Amino acid sequence: MSAYDDRPWLAHYGGRPAHLRVEFGTAMDMFDAAVAAAPDAPAVHYFDSTLTWSGLDHASDALAALLLARGFGPGDRCALFVQNDPAFVIGLVAAWKVGGVPTAISPMSKVDEFTWFLQRYRPAALLALDDLYLEVVRPAIADDPGIAVPVVVTVSGLDGQTRDDPRLFAGRRRHRPPDTIDLAALVAGFDGPAPRRRPVGPADVAALLPTSGTTGFPKGARISHANLTFNTQIYREWTGVDVGEPILALAPVFHVTGLVGAVTLAMLLRSPVVVTHRILPAVMADAIREWRPVFAVAAITAYIGLADESDITPAEMSSLRLRYSGGAPIEPAVAERLEEALGGYVHNIYGQTETTSPSHIVPPELRSPVDEETGVLSVGVPVSSTVVRVVDDDGRDLPVGEIGELVTSGPQVIDGYWDDPTATAAALTGGELRTGDIGFMDDAGWFYVVDRRTDVINAAGYKIWPHEVEAVLAKHPDVAEAAVVGIPDDYRGESAKAYVVLRAGSPTTEADLVEHCRVRLAAYKYPREIELVGALPRSATGKLLRRELRGQAAVRPRSTDPDPGR
Incomplete structure (x- = not known):
């Protein structure tokens, strides 16, 4: 028996179930229940338009009927290459209706990246934004005719609304590529009957989603219907958002956070999901004013954008x-600033694509404790039916308070990656996920994430946690964002380098920031180099891409410092 078997985190459950009884076997069951219970209620708000649950059912029937007519088979992939648009939800449901697998491809992908996805997933159908079809899809297929997709449906971000917000759509016009099928025309011309459903079960794949790609090219996470319905219900039970209350898609819906914490949560609650094509702070601010959403979950950068780049x-x-942030630990100083600027506390939530979004959460009635030694905010406690352990390099449980790798097991953990047995064997064994995140549990059952295993800096045998250095930089009044990586050092092996984004108009110099760190950190920890940059590289979901910063770092000359602990 270890401390993790005792599950001390149950003391913070506040009456929530230790083991969750899931209401729906599949996501399709969840959607059908919403249509039956509230056919005329709003399902999707998109600028000045609203799509009802019955309207969404009709639109997805139209697409599903086309797929069946074109030979789409059970288990075939339907790639979704769109932004935060109603079309994503239509494509998602249509694929479920015909027993297919919705396969999200980031709309940030360029031709080479998109080609890789097509080669990996071999979709039988593609739903794409018209401009992405012209700029990315058509060139990719021209370069490699062997990856042509049998059925291509296009849609415009201008469809389904009349506002044509110039911040998003300036200079845009609708395209109707003649070698594709137009979704708007397809839906408008469809008069039934509803296509014959193909059954899906809890173990079937409900979505193929890209992992964050922070350490390399994304893998395709096989999220089952059981994974999806379980964690959708976790969001409901643990946040307290109520039936019919609007939900803001403040994260990309093609990522697990936006899919589960916005789209399928709206289905479970018969609530409208508010989508805005892209996540621009000023546009999101207007959506909040207009639709008055109650719940949102997103990377902390989305809240920083609202505070710094909008007038809300x-x-x-x-x-x-109900404001939640996932993707990376929140700095306490950032949390305090956002609470002051936006008038509400942002709660931590934590998980990976492989855990179908949350494995940990901070209940809305509580606040994250701060660990005094590392200075990090807790990411929360394991949710219902979930066990998390902290292990050493050999997989043995570590005592409370000791830092190691977080290993997660529960109904939300996927069974593997698409067509990648090597990656599956490395990360997923016996129903447990080796997260790659380094952290610890305190004696009260709160969990803390310090850094990614791959990001730890080794300076002459001394470990430097990048997050610890970033937390010190975040306390400087002129620092907006900071990221720390290891750079080669002929003497120490590695030293810390910081990339820093300053607040507008700041006179602070690199030397000022080095001194700020030097007097607050042990000698071996403070960054020997600081580079001021305009922005930090991030994924489409807001996760910091340290690998890109490491790639930018030049080889350092040999140090003459005689003390490796300096």
């Missing part, structure tokens, strides 16, 4: 009473 006031933010 705390009073206008007041409807958004």
Whole structure:
């Protein structure tokens, strides 16, 4: 028996179930229940338009009927290459109706990246934005005719609304590529009957989603219907968002956070999901004012954008009473600043694509404790039916308070990656996920994430956690963002380098920041180099891409410092 078997985190459950009884076997069951219970209620808000649950059912029937007519088979992949648009939800449901697998491809992908996805997934159908079809899909297929997709449906971000917000659509026009099928015309011309459903079960794949890609090219996470319905219900039970309350898609819906924490949560709650094509702070601020959403979960950068790049006031933010952030630990100083600027506390949530979004959460009635030694905020406690352990390099449980790798097991953990047995064997064994995240559990059952295993810096045998250095930099009043990576050092092996984004108009120099760190950190920890940059590289979901920073770092000359602990 170890401390993790005792599950001390149950003390923070506040009456929530230790083991969750799941209401729906599949996501399709969840959707059908929403249509039956509230056919005329809003399902999707998109600028000045609203799609009801019955309207969404009709639109997805139209696409599903086309797929069946074109020979789409059970288990075939339907690639979704769109932004935060109603079309994503239509494509998602249509694929489920015909027993297919919705396969999300990031709309940030360029030709080479998109080609890789097509070669890996071999989709039988593709739903793409018209401009992405012209700029990415058509060139990719021209370069490699062997990856042509049998059925291609296109849609415009201008469809389904009349506002044509110039911040998003300036200079845009609708394209109707003659070698594709137009979704708007398809839906408008469809008069039934509803296509014959193909059954899906809890173990079937409900979505192929790209992992974050922070350490390399994304892998395709096989998220089952059982994974999806379980963690959708976890969001409901643990946040307290109620039936019919609007949900803001503040994260990309083609990523697990936006899919589960916005799209399928809306299905479970018969709530409208608010989508805005792209996640621009000023556009999101207007959506909050207009639709008064109650719940959102996103990377902390989305909240920073609202605070720094929009004019929204705390009073206008007041409807958004449930604010959650995942993707990376929040710096305590950042959390305090956002609470002051936006008038509400941002709660931590933690998980991976492989855990179908949350494995840990901070209940809305509580606040994250801060660990005094590392200075990090807790990411929360394991959710219902979930066990998390902290292990050493050999997989043995570590005592409370000791830092190691987090290993997660529960109904939300996927069974593997698409067509990648090597990666599956490395990360997923016996129903447990080796997360690659380094952290610890305190004696009260709160968990803390310090860094990724691959990001730890080894300076002459001394370990430097990048997060610890970043937390010190975040306390400087002129620092907006900071990221720390290891750079080669002929004497120590590695030293720390910081990339820093300053607040507008700041006179602070690199030397000022080095000194700021030197007086606050042990000698071996403070960054020997600081580079001021305009922005940090991030994934489409807001996760920091340290590998890109490491790639930029030049080889350092041999140090003459005689003390490797300096």
